[in-house]
Amino acid sequence: MALQSIRKILFGNFVLEDYPELETLLSQIYRESQSKSEYGWIETNISHSPTFQTLKAKSSKEKRLLVLELVMALQQLKLKLAQRRSYSPKDPDASLHHAGVLLLDRLMRQKLALQEEDFIFLFETYTEYSDRPYYYFGSWPVAHTTIQLEKFAAKHPLSFGLQNFFARFIYQADFEQQHSYWGSNLTQVKLKIETLLHQSRHQGAKVPPFKLNEKDAFGQFVNGALLSFSDKTKENYHELLHLAVQASGARPSKKYTKESTAIIKKIGPEHYKKTVGCWLAFLAGMKEEEEVHEQQWQGRTYSYVTRTFLHTQNADIAKGLVWSLVHEHDNSILLILSQLAERAFRKIPGTGATAKALGNACLYTLAQSSGTLGIGHLSLLKQKILQTSTRKLIQKYLQQVSDRLGISAYEIEEMGTPHFDLCEGKKEISFDDYTLETEIVSIGKVKQSWRKPDGTIQKTVPSFIKQSTALQERLKDAKKESKAIQKALTAQRDRLDRSYIHARSWTYPKFKEYYLEHGLCVWLAHRLIWTFQHESGQEISAIWQNNQWEDIEGNPVRWIDNTTQVTLWHPILTSSPEVLAWRQRLETLGIRQPMKQAYREVYLLTNAEVNTRFYSNRMAAHILKQHQLNALATSRGWEYRLLGTFDDGRDRTQVIIKLPEYNLEASFWITEIGKDDSFNDNGIWLYVATDQVRFSQSGEPLNLIDVPKIIFSEIMRDVDLFVGVSSVGNDPQWQDNGGNPQFRDYWTAYSFGDLTEVANIRKAVLEKIIPRLKITKSATIEGKFLKIKGSKTTYKIHIGSTNIIMEPNNQYLCIVPSRGNSESTDHLFLPFEGDQGLSILLSKAMMLAEDDKITDPTILSQLG
Numbered sequence: 001m002a003l004q005s006i007r008k009i010l011f012g013n014f015v016l017e018d019y020p021e022l023e024t025l026l027s028q029i030y031r032e033s034q035s036k037s038e039y040g041w042i043e044t045n046i047s048h049s050p051t052f053q054t055l056k057a058k059s060s061k062e063k064r065l066l067v068l069e070l071v072m073a074l075q076q077l078k079l080k081l082a083q084r085r086s087y088s089p090k091d092p093d094a095s096l097h098h099a100g101v102l103l104l105d106r107l108m109r110q111k112l113a114l115q116e117e118d119f120i121f122l123f124e125t126y127t128e129y130s131d132r133p134y135y136y137f138g139s140w141p142v143a144h145t146t147i148q149l150e151k152f153a154a155k156h157p158l159s160f161g162l163q164n165f166f167a168r169f170i171y172q173a174d175f176e177q178q179h180s181y182w183g184s185n186l187t188q189v190k191l192k193i194e195t196l197l198h199q200s201r202h203q204g205a206k207v208p209p210f211k212l213n214e215k216d217a218f219g220q221f222v223n224g225a226l227l228s229f230s231d232k233t234k235e236n237y238h239e240l241l242h243l244a245v246q247a248s249g250a251r252p253s254k255k256y257t258k259e260s261t262a263i264i265k266k267i268g269p270e271h272y273k274k275t276v277g278c279w280l281a282f283l284a285g286m287k288e289e290e291e292v293h294e295q296q297w298q299g300r301t302y303s304y305v306t307r308t309f310l311h312t313q314n315a316d317i318a319k320g321l322v323w324s325l326v327h328e329h330d331n332s333i334l335l336i337l338s339q340l341a342e343r344a345f346r347k348i349p350g351t352g353a354t355a356k357a358l359g360n361a362c363l364y365t366l367a368q369s370s371g372t373l374g375i376g377h378l379s380l381l382k383q384k385i386l387q388t389s390t391r392k393l394i395q396k397y398l399q400q401v402s403d404r405l406g407i408s409a410y411e412i413e414e415m416g417t418p419h420f421d422l423c424e425g426k427k428e429i430s431f432d433d434y435t436l437e438t439e440i441v442s443i444g445k446v447k448q449s450w451r452k453p454d455g456t457i458q459k460t461v462p463s464f465i466k467q468s469t470a471l472q473e474r475l476k477d478a479k480k481e482s483k484a485i486q487k488a489l490t491a492q493r494d495r496l497d498r499s500y501i502h503a504r505s506w507t508y509p510k511f512k513e514y515y516l517e518h519g520l521c522v523w524l525a526h527r528l529i530w531t532f533q534h535e536s537g538q539e540i541s542a543i544w545q546n547n548q549w550e551d552i553e554g555n556p557v558r559w560i561d562n563t564t565q566v567t568l569w570h571p572i573l574t575s576s577p578e579v580l581a582w583r584q585r586l587e588t589l590g591i592r593q594p595m596k597q598a599y600r601e602v603y604l605l606t607n608a609e610v611n612t613r614f615y616s617n618r619m620a621a622h623i624l625k626q627h628q629l630n631a632l633a634t635s636r637g638w639e640y641r642l643l644g645t646f647d648d649g650r651d652r653t654q655v656i657i658k659l660p661e662y663n664l665e666a667s668f669w670i671t672e673i674g675k676d677d678s679f680n681d682n683g684i685w686l687y688v689a690t691d692q693v694r695f696s697q698s699g700e701p702l703n704l705i706d707v708p709k710i711i712f713s714e715i716m717r718d719v720d721l722f723v724g725v726s727s728v729g730n731d732p733q734w735q736d737n738g739g740n741p742q743f744r745d746y747w748t749a750y751s752f753g754d755l756t757e758v759a760n761i762r763k764a765v766l767e768k769i770i771p772r773l774k775i776t777k778s779a780t781i782e783g784k785f786l787k788i789k790g791s792k793t794t795y796k797i798h799i800g801s802t803n804i805i806m807e808p809n810n811q812y813l814c815i816v817p818s819r820g821n822s823e824s825t826d827h828l829f830l831p832f833e834g835d836q837g838l839s840i841l842l843s844k845a846m847m848l849a850e851d852d853k854i855t856d857p858t859i860l861s862q863l864g
Contacts, residue, residue: 026096081094163197332477383491419520424519435451446485501657524594545589605712620692632726640655664711724758770786793863814858
């Protein structure tokens with residue numbers, strides 16, 4: 001039946017002006033609903049209206065008629081407003097429309113005696129003119145009307161006419177829109193109507209077959225996987241997907257968890273875990289798709305690229321699937337969730353996180369998983385993810401567990417650190433008569449090798465493994481685990497490196513549990529110096545050697561017991577002779593420390609800083625690349641907001657770190673450099689200038705002399721690192737690619753200026769290792785340079801920036817280091833890991849010492 005015919009039957013020739021009582025009713029409700037909020041603005045809350053309360057008490061038949069009249073009235077108001085393009089609150093019609101929308105929404109939640117023809121009228125009205133401004137289909141109470149339809153269908157079988165109407169209705173264009181942040185969720189509306197139709201046509205059926213949107217690879221992958229299941233299993237998965245697509249909010253409801261658990265029980269937990277684990281692992285490895293768009297403007301063609309990862313509906317499904325694993329404690333599943341979280345928070349240029357809601361769902365599920373493995377993965381993610389809001393959310397979850405167990409969040413992280421069944425950094429996996437041996441070699445490097453039945457080593461994968469699907473899967477898992485070990489070891493190293501500013505200490509029993517007897521962390525513990533303090537007051541620093549603790553002279557320390565407190569040794573808390581002695585001891589033992597400890601930079605208060613009292617200018621007046629600064633600062637636990645060209649009232653900002661253990665806050669002041677067009681497409685300045693470093697306590701400036709020595713040193717070390725890595729003076733191509741003219745003097749001064757503390761440590765290392773290198777006859781250290789005599793000329797490599805000038809006229813030589821680790825320095829013994837600049841410097845030195853073997857045309861053209 002046509003819409004106009006239905007209207008005539010229901011209303012006759014309805015015109016709003018013919019029903020002044022309805023207009024009066026809406027005006028009265030609008031006035032009664034107005035109230036001033038605590039913040040001063042006007043709020044509209046229809047519950048405050050006595051008139052609305054009276055309407056609620058009416059019979060379901062009376063409310064039905066009011067609803068139908070109200071829909072007609074709103075349709076007319078929408079037409080009038082659209083013609084005038086007016087939505088000002090001062091427009092009387094806009095006020096009536098606003099009151100009518102609120103009233104209709106609330107009435108649709110009431111018990112209504114709606115009839116079959118009413119639903120056709122309502123849904124037809126909702127979609128009429130939906131292509132015009134102000135007529136968005138989802139702005140009507142479509143979801144609540146669908147719930148009314150569900151209640152109607154529970155008592156009255158849908159007629160063939162109604163079935164045919166909705167069978168056509170769900171295929172209109174309005175349902176193809178991605179759902180917005182307001183209005184009805186059209187995806188859920190469509191699914192509910194499809195379910196009603198399916199149940200009407202198939203007696204006893206629960207839900208219709210579900211098909212993911214195939215506009216992304218994830219939808220195609222899951223749909224293909226479903227085809228291989230039996231009919232009964234497929235039905236159960238369809239039921240779960242119908243539930244998952246309705247996933248909304250920040251966390252699953254109790255109803256969602258209960259219903260998903262019941263469906264998983266029907267599928268079989270192991271089958272479900274394997275299947276959904278496979279789906280989510282695919283998603284974690286999926287790349288976003290790029291699409292190039294072109295636009296014409298003033299005779300020119302402009303192009304831009306958009307990147308999409310997941311269709312909105314599929315993103316909801318993925319989130320629902322993650323939530324369904326909320327009480328899972330299987331480490332293989334938790335590892336997949338961790339990888340998916342990392343993928344979801346990876347940034348898309350110009351957009352932000354790839355799938356923030358999905359990433360948050362992974363974090364929630366990891367936090368709720370039974371046992372401590374989920375917490376361990378959260379701890380690793382906190383080291384990897386750079387978004388400040390996400391790191392705060394992870395910290396919130398860690399703190400919740402901490403409060404529940406009554407121990408610190410740091411200890412929670414240590415408890416949750418995965419050990420991967422390692423024994424002192426090694427493990428063996430049996431493959432029939434062969435053994436796959438996994439061993440930690442260095443930070444970020446894990447070696448895997450095969451041992452044959454006769455005990456000899458084999459480099460290649462045994463051929464029989466390729467003939468067994470089960471063994472191939474086991475090998476695949478072993479390789480995944482190897483990568484996970486690399487990441488976990490790096491994260492634990494970084495956590496220990498930050499332990500100084502968190503005042504970490506351990507009782508000896510806890511130290512043994514979290515480090516000495518932990519398969520992964522023991523590898524770190526055995527390569528670091530620790531300070532032991534007995535309750536009697538006795539104190540000594542020692543390192544693990546020969547299955548015992550030995551002091552700086554190699555003497556065993558035998559008095560350590562369960563009353564002993566353990567801290568990580570720091571050079572600022574001891575004398576210079578002891579620091580030098582420890583360096584020599586480590587060199588004698590051949591220990592390469594996983595982080596700078598014996599060679600750690602130490603920053604002492606200068607006379608200038610004593611005089612300025614409340615601030616340090618030691619790191620002021622540098623030009624930094626802002627995005628590099630932001631990434632590095634965030635990774636080390638500092639907070640920073642990028643400065644942009646937009647007028648938000650800021651021309652300066654601060655990089656801030658809070659130190660709750662000391663009730664301190666440190667800040668590094670940053671100023672924008674608004675020069676020419678030095679900003680990116682998002683209006684963010686490319687470069688910033690540095691200023692003071694300050695400390696405060698309880699919001700008040702703190703005299704630098706009152707800052708604990710270890711905290712002052714570590715904060716200044718961080719800031720020196722920010723400058724050392726982010727400074728434009730480190731860019732070897734700065735002069736060649738033009739740079740910014742106003743920064744060239746700074747670039748020259750930094751590139752070849754005085755050495756920082758980082759560079760001084762690097763110089764101390766060079767003085768020890770140069771005599772042992774094959775370039776020793778060609779290399780000398782002169783002040784701030786490593787001087788290399790080649791066959792063509794003599795080169796001076798600045799020990800800090802690693803930039804190069806050539807004698808006799810100090811001509812600049814540009815050599816851009818390749819990405820990744822330098823193979824030319826892999827065989828060298830360096831006393832610590834993590835100084836990429838030192839590796840770059842040595843690589844350049846070795847190449848220039850044999851400059852007659854250089855074949856790179858870019859370098860040769862500069863040598864002449």
